[in-house]
Every structure is written in C-alpha cells, then in structure tokens.
Amino acid sequence: MPLDLYYCITSPFSRSVLLTSRDLGVELNLKEVDIWQGEQFKAEYLALNPEHTVPTLVDGDLVLWESRAICTYLVTKFAGDDSALYPRDAVTRARIDSLLYFDIATFFPRFRAFMHSQLGGKRDSTYDEKKEKFHESLSWLEKFLSRGPFAAATDRITVADLVLVPSVTSVIEAGFVPDKHTRIYEWVKRCQEGMVGYEEANGQGAQLIGKRLRGMISSPPQASGKQAQ
The missing domain is CATH 1.20.1050.10 (Glutathione S-transferase Yfyf (Class Pi); Chain A, domain 2)
Structure with a gap:
C-alpha cells in the first residue's frame, strides 16, 4: 500500500521528500496540510506528530517527521543496499x-x-x-x-x-x-x-x-x- 505523506508544497522540506520519492518511483498518498491556515495544530495531526511540523511520513507503524531522515529512509528501503542516491561508500x-x-x-x-x-x-x-x-x-x-x-x-x-x-x-x-x-x-x-x-x-x-x-x-x-x- 502507498505510504502517507503529510506535506505542504510551499515547504522546501516537504519538496525534498517529493523529489526523493519521484527519483525512486515510490508512490505516496499525499495529504496536504495548510500550514498557513494552522492545520498543523489540529488535534488529529498533533496526535500523529506532536511537533506539528511538515512533512510527516506514515509507513505502517512507522511515523517520521524529520525530512532528511524521511529521504534517507526511503532510499534505504526502496533503492537497495547501495543506491547512488545514498551510497555505502x-x-x-x-x-x-x-x-x-x-x-x-x-x-x-x-x-x-x-x-x-x-x-x-x-x-x-x-x-x-x-x-x-x-x-x-x-x-x-x-x-x-x-x-x-x-x-x-x-x-x-x-x-x-x-x-x-x-x-x-x-x-x-x-x-x-x-x-x-x-x-x-x-x-x-x-x-x-x-x-x-x-x-x-x-x-x-x-x-x-x-x-x-x-x-x-x-x-x-x-x-x-x-x-x-
């Protein structure tokens, strides 16, 4: 099943995850969070991510909300042991x-x-x-x-x-x-x-x-x- 990504397109950190997923060919179920209207402070989002930041990735029981960790996680999980995106060297x-x-x-x-x-x-x-x-x-x-x-x-x-x-x-x-x-x-x-x-x-x-x-x-x-x- 696709991974859920809570994101805002004006956030550069959300866009880094979008670019990474595109490079990997990984399908994401995009869920937009309008940070300019304060949607990151809604109770349901705070229950998912108490730091109320974007992006947030949900992959089964795993919830990540550090964008750089999300990017390296996606590469590690979907690109194999030694991807040119994040080489083992x-x-x-x-x-x-x-x-x-x-x-x-x-x-x-x-x-x-x-x-x-x-x-x-x-x-x-x-x-x-x-x-x-x-x-x-x-x-x-x-x-x-x-x-x-x-x-x-x-x-x-x-x-x-x-x-x-x-x-x-x-x-x-x-x-x-x-x-x-x-x-x-x-x-x-x-x-x-x-x-x-x-x-x-x-x-x-x-x-x-x-x-x-x-x-x-x-x-x-x-x-x-x-x-x-």
Whole structure:
C-alpha cells in the first residue's frame, strides 16, 4: 500500500521528500496540510506528530517527521543496499550527511533569521549581522559546489541535492541569491534538468514560497506557527 505523506508544497522540506520519492518511483498518498491556515495544530495531526511540523511520513507503524531522515529512509528501503542516491561508500556518504546537516543547522536557519530581521519592510537591529551570516552560508555553498557537478562532489544526483535544492530555490525565488554565485545557479540548472518530476515536485512550490516571502517583507508580519523542518 502507498505510504502517507503529510506535506505542504510551499515547504522546501516537504519538496525534498517529493523529489526523493519521484527519483525512486515510490508512490505516496499525499495529504496536504495548510500550514498557513494552522492545520498543523489540529488535534488529529498533533496526535500523529506532536511537533506539528511538515512533512510527516506514515509507513505502517512507522511515523517520521524529520525530512532528511524521511529521504534517507526511503532510499534505504526502496533503492537497495547501495543506491547512488545514498551510497555505502564511507567518504561519499559522509559528504552527503555533512550537507544534510549544513542545510538543517546552517543554511536554512541563517536564511530564516535574515528574513525575520526585515519582516514588514522594517529592518531590526540584527539585520546587518543576520545578512552577513546568511551571505557567508551562500559563499560556503558556492565553495562546496566547486568540488564536482553535484553537491556531494559526485557526478550524479544524491540525497544531498534532493534536500538542498528545495531550500536553495526557495531562497532564489525570494530574490536573495546574488548573481555572483554562478556555481549555485549552474548547479540548480543541472538539478532542474536531471531530477525526475522537478517542476511539479519543487519548481512550482519554490515559486509560491518565494512570492509569499517577498510579500512578508513588504507587508506587516502575520503570526504563524512552526511549519517545517
């Protein structure tokens, strides 16, 4: 039976799971959660995922709500013992894992902090510091991408790309990646061309969140709950 995926298309973390499932050819029973309307706080969803985040995967008795863990779980379960998406080779897997941690602990948190420092068009006292830290993370990513065609210094797409590209394209669509980061833009183009079902699984959602983020900067901020991970 298909696995259930509770997701929101504007969430880059949901889109990483969608991209992974497309690459694997794994059918998912999609259940949309409108985080902008607070559906993640409904009792039935909290009973499933007390952290009220998206995405959440349900596979029989297993319930997962860490998107990177979901992606590696899907590859491990459906792609065999040594998938090119998440190889057993220790060096390649270490590079992939380091980029998954970079996304969750550095890149996206720094972008989120930078966004929050300018909501409603008003730059707070932390704006300059948050901007510098965010641009530092962009420069690091640019350097990572000098190692090979894809993020983990590989010649083909891995889980690292499937996880990073939704975050990065969301930021690009919001207008926050300068043109000077040519390796980032070239890498995104390779991902667009090489990822299965890219536009439906990621492109459209990235455009939607980019538009929403631009609106959050130009208009008064609105309260919202914890939405993704």
